[in-house]
Amino acid sequence: MEADYRDIILGCRKERQGAQLAFYDLFAPALYASAFRLLNSDWEAEEVVQEVLLRVLTNTSLLKDEPDEMQRFLKRIAINMSID
Numbered sequence: 001m002e003a004d005y006r007d008i009i010l011g012c013r014k015e016r017q018g019a020q021l022a023f024y025d026l027f028a029p030a031l032y033a034s035a036f037r038l039l040n041s042d043w044e045a046e047e048v049v050q051e052v053l054l055r056v057l058t059n060t061s062l063l064k065d066e067p068d069e070m071q072r073f074l075k076r077i078a079i080n081m082s083i084d
Contacts, residue, residue, distance in 0.1 A: 005067045013060045031078045038082040052077045
């Protein structure tokens, strides 16, 4: 997992679509679950997931080197967006 995650992050920093898709696949389910619990709306939760991941993938300085740290960071953003 660690080596795969590092490859994904490196690819995202180089704006490779395959790495960005892998990043999405890795984190989207947990983000959706967090947003859905607060919003209780399928389409709004999907919108939050898209916005969070787009924000991070377009500003690669936000990418974290550790997967657990990245997960916590993304969930915090998703929760804050859901509340707003």
